[in-house]
Amino acid sequence: MALSLQLGEFSLPDWRPAELSWIRARHASLGAVASRAEKPSSRFNLKSIELQRAAQRGGVAAVMPLLTDRLAIRVCANLWADVDSPNFRQNCPPTQELLDQFETVGLPLSSLTLAALLRAYFDHFDRLFQGDMLKHGQTFLRRHLNARRAGQSGSDLDKVRSAQDWLFSESAIQATVSSTRQRYSDLEEAWRAWGLRAYRAGRFAQRCQAIFYIEHLEQIDVGADTAVFAEVTQKSVARLPYGEGKTIGVKVLEVLIDRSADSQLSDAWREAILEIAGDPRLPPSAPSYQRWWDPVGPERVRRMQGWMSQLDIGLFLEVLEEVGKQSSNAELQRMFPARKQLLTAILETGAVVNSRLFLSREALSYVKRQYPERQLNVFGRLSDASKSVIYMQVGSVHLVEGTHSFRIYIYPSLPADCIVFQHDKHPINPLDLGPDLERSLYDPGTPKSQYRHFASTHYTNLKWVYEAIRVLRNAGVRVDETQVLSASQLARFRRETTAPSAQPKRRMQTPKAPFRDDGNTIVSIRQTLEAAASPLYATEISEKTGIRIVKVERAMFSRPDLFKRNLANKWRLK
Incomplete structure (x- = not known):
């Protein structure tokens, strides 16, 4: 049923200006309030400038006499919290005397002052409250949170107070992570429940998140890739303190290396380690080595160097095979199997403790297509277009091998300033790693008959392989020769190198006339x-x-x- 409502005609009188004055007055009053809410008052700004100048001039001692009213302590708290006032935090960090002054002048602390102090705590945490002041600051905040009346609507301050037992404990980071795991699915849910959403980008949250990252890496399958690597490899995260004097980055290295101890290091884990710490084969004096590799201990460094050597040897053989194919070089293709079998057999001994791969221009171009640009700094670079060289420390001896006509060398020792250890020198001439390195180890004029190292061309009869294995075995590295040489080859070489008890008879040889070319x-x-x-x-x-x-x-x-x-x-x- 439709209802029809008819209204008679009516009119409204015009409003007089006087009757609208109260509306205009209320509008102006609200505008002033809004303006003050958006921007600090001139008194606040003036006091802020005064405190900053005092801190720059005389630090805490100069600021203390200026904290004489509630406005001054609120300004001081905001300067500690404000991201744009790092100089004030550096010149005038919180001290027990300053916090005592807060209580002397400002009791009870206003909600704005307490909120600013909480922001300073969660955004800057141990960077601001250093040493014993972290504990003093936590005690101060808990005392004033408990002094507040509980709000009717459950404000953020009340939510923070409900979680104070772990947020302000002696081991606040670990305790907060543990409480989160017991109560919530992730930190985001916990932050909402504890009134910390405004501090999700602060240092306290970062350190909690880092603990989550470590626990995640301890639980995923060994070698598995994860989005967490994108976070922990950032310098700002990797350098965060973890505990026990370690940083997050050092802890990540320990977890990944220890969990891979009984297996091969996966590409994803290797890339994450190198992104954080760089190459472990740098000199111990290098800053990156001291920051990342020195803290993890020599055993983990040795293990990582072994994995890197596997990568180097595999890549060297890959380059050697690829160059042989692309150039259709029959000589290279002929020498490849023996080199591959020997280097693989050496690698399987577990005696390779260090290595470095030197790439030619062509090989580097090839590798750039296979690996991220940031990882290429682990390789040495040669000035030659095609020759590549690999250096390996095998037990106590040092092996240098190259592509093409480069000879194989095995040295009993190399000086610490040897060119193979100079990571800052690029590019290098292959001769510097071959005959020039060989000559540099002896006094000028020393005949080759007095050289104490092994050097050989890659002869087709593979005697160089047998001799290299013999040299390594004499140095305590037992290479399985059956992986490289056939039974008949081994028998022949053993016969040739076995010294008889009696000297063989020397046959008289007819002197040969010097060779003369007839032109054809x-x-x-x-x-x-x-x-x-x-x-x-x-x-x-x-x-x-x-x-x-x-x-x-x-x-x-x-x-x-x-x-x-x-x-x-x-x-x-x-």
Whole structure:
């Protein structure tokens, strides 16, 4: 049923100005209140400037005489809390005398003053309340929270008071985290319940969150990736104190390294560790080493260096194989299996305690496509376009191996200032790691017959592998030679290196006339070698050229200008 309501005609009289005056007065009064709420009063600003100047001039002693009324102590509390007044906090931090002055002048503390002190506590925490003052400040805040009357609507101050037993305890951070785990699903829910939402970005909350991060890393599957790494690798978080004199970053290193002790270090965990601490193979005097690696102890450093060495060796072999494929270099491809098997066998001994990979320009370009830019500083850089070199400390000896025609070296010792340990030198010439390093270890003019280290070219008969294994075994590193050499190769090398009880008879040799090139010999041999798809033995060259060759060294053809001289001096032709 519809209801129809009819109204008669009516009119309203005009308002007179006098009748609107009370509305205008109320509007002006509300505007003034709003303006004061948005911006401190001129008295507040003047007092703030006065206290800051006094603190800059004379610290706490100069500020104390100015705290004579409630406005002054509220200004002081706000300066402690204000993010824009770091100089005041530094020049005039809270002291027992200042807090006593607060109680002498300002009792009971106003809600605004108490709220400012809580903001100073939660936003700056141990950066502001240092040493014993942290405990004094906590006692002060608890006393004045308890002195307040409980509000009807459950204000934030009342919520903070309800959680005071852990928020202001001696171990406030750990106690707050424990209480959160007992009562709530996460810190965000706890902050809402305890009236701390305004302090979620403060130092107190950061330290609580960091504890959550550590506990999370202690519980996830070993090697698993997690979004927490994006947080703990930030410098501002990693440098937060954790307890026991450690920082969050150091604790993260300990957890990740210890939990990976019985397994391989995953890529995600390795990247997180390197992002926080950098390469553990830096000199102990390096600032980053002292900040991060020195506190975790030598055993964890050794374990991390071993994992990094695995990465270096794997990457070196990957680069070696890739370069061989891309260049279609038959010589590189021939040498790759033996190098891979030897380095893998050395790695499996567990004796590799340190390493460093030096990448050529081509290899570095390849690696940049595989790894984040921030991790490339762990690699040395060579001036050569193609040669790469790896250094390894294996037990007590030092091994240097390279790609292409680079020889393998095993040194009984290296000086501390050796170029392989100089992380700040880039780029490096491969010669500095090869023959120049070799010569630098001996007095000028020392004949090679008196050298005390092992050096060898990568001969096709793999005798260099056998000799390298023998040198390592003499140094206490037992490499499983059966992983590298066949049974027949081992038997042959053992026969060759076993000294008989009697000296063998020396056969008389007919002196050979010096080699003379008839103009066609070298050209014929060179053309035959260049046309071959793979390395040729002496007998094969003899068959193709009709020139009887007893011994061939393919390296002699690396430079045309040395070919003739090398052929005459190094080969025996008939």
